[in-house]
Amino acid sequence: xxxxxxxxxxxxxxxxxxxxxxx
Numbered sequence: 001x002x003x004x005x006x007x008x009x010x011x012x013x014x015x016x017x018x019x020x021x022x023x
């Protein structure tokens with residue numbers, strides 16, 4: 001989920017890769 005991670009990156013303040021893997 002790269003798209004999700006990138007969109008959540010600025011919101012959560014975490015790496016896109018991490019956000020995509022977590023979410």
